Amino acid sequence: MNRSPSWLGRRSFVAGTGAVGLGLTTAATATARPEAPSPVPSFAPGRPIHFRGATVVTGDPRLGTLPKADVLVTGATVTAVAPKLAVPPNAVVIEGRDRILMPGMIDTHRHLWQTALRGVGAEWTITNYIDHLFAGWGRNWRPEDIYAGNYLAMVEAIDSGVTTTLDWSHALYTYDHAEAAADALFDSGGRARLAYGNGTAGPENWAVTGDVERLLRSRFSSRDQLVTLQLAWEPPHDPAFPERVAWEYARDRDLTVTQHAGIWNLSSDEGIRILRDNGYLLPTNTYVHAGTLSDDSYRMIADSGGNISIAAESELNAGQGYPPSGRARDLGIPLSLSTDTSVWWSGDMFNAMRTVLNADRGLDHQRAHAQGRTVINNRLRTEDMIHYATQGGADALGLGSKLGSITPGKLADLVLLRADTPSMVPLTNPAHQIVFQAARAEVDTVLVNGHVMKYGGTLLAPDLKRARRLAEATRDHIRERAGTQGWANAMEPPPYEVA
Ligand SMILES: [Zn+2]
Known part of the structure; x- marks a missing residue:
């Protein structure tokens, strides 16, 4: 619409x-x-x-x-x-x-719903995030809180030159939550892709119950509108592949899928193998982070034509795995950039470009030094970064012929x-x-x-004053649910610990 x-x-x-x-x-x-x-x-x-x-x-x-x-x-x-x-x-x-x-610029992975908690998780690892937010406070998000986070994130995106944002929306617990997410994106006047998700269960439990279809019919009858729809869920881990019904639905409705893949301790090569064995290693798939996969998995992704979204500030701080720009580039896997969540990190693509470039070059130097050698000329270049932040993002969203460069038409x-x-x-x-x-x-x-x-x-638009008012109300609601001690504990985790 x-x-x-x-x-x-x-x-x-x-x-x-x-x-x-x-x-x-x-x-x-x-x-x-x-x-x-x-x-x-x-x-x-x-x-x-x-x-x-x-x-x-x-x-x-x-x-x-x-x-x-x-x-x-x-x-x-x-x-x-x-x-x-x-x-x-x-x-x-x-x-x-x-x-x-x-x-x-195009951000291919951001959890817009979390934006009202900007700054809360600056000290977190992925373990802290799961404990406090995803498996903790996350259930307290009401539809209006989803709206508030999404709307504020769109204000921030447009103000910083991010003209298209993929909303990796994995707290759509009810149809009302999903409608609120879509409404905020439409109301912003920006360009967005709502990646419909629900992290509380496998997609076989929510993607085919009728809610996605209802939203698709009510809001997304055209593919030429500013906001479009796709799906977001995690890679399989059970060889019985119970998610098959959801993947079949995605294919039948021509909806692409983005997944967090290759994350230390959370998702492994098994997911890539199961998708390959069942014919769902699709060229339209996006693999977010993808930092801990084996060379075999990267090759399978490369052969399938799938793409990787790197959120380097996230990977380096939270510990999902090292940003895989070098391996992806060596195998010709298309890359795009993303910001993940402003519960920790910056939400603009200048930082995303810089962080990937720093991480990539730093690793090259470290590896050379470990062999007593010196990198004379850097591999990854600034023009690559601009490509990943623009055309790479457009390609990842299947919009490469319409967006990504300043080209007549x-x-x-x-x-x-x-x-x-x-x-x-x-x-x-x-x-x-x-x-x-x-x-x-x-x-x-x-x-x-x-x-x-x-x-x-x-x-000029969307409205920061309104976004701020809504986000402060959501922040206060979540803080109240967390309780004074819970909130304080989350903001300052205990000293360094490795398990
Ligand atoms: Zn994410």
């Missing part, structure tokens, strides 16, 4: 200004934006948008990076990319001087970064500086499907 955004135009900008005045956006951009914000033009529906004279990192191998080019957006689509395009009558011109235009999900900030001047190599210097403060303007969601550093 398509919902027409009601936030276009000047009136909603006025509302948006009030919203950001209370939040992080103002603080984050204060140092980057010393001059007065530019007045917001009228982005009326139907007016083309003309980016003029930007450094354009297209991500399209045929177009490359253009040092000074124009990009024309007509409706939802990029219609031209070239230097010095003629400005169509009635177009809104967005000045690209001192700016980098790049494709919108693709949808206009675009991010304009400031290149005149203290951390970006002088601009010499856009790819290098996007990966190692840019951050949220540089995200100036964001388009989703041709709609301007952020302009001149100001978030």
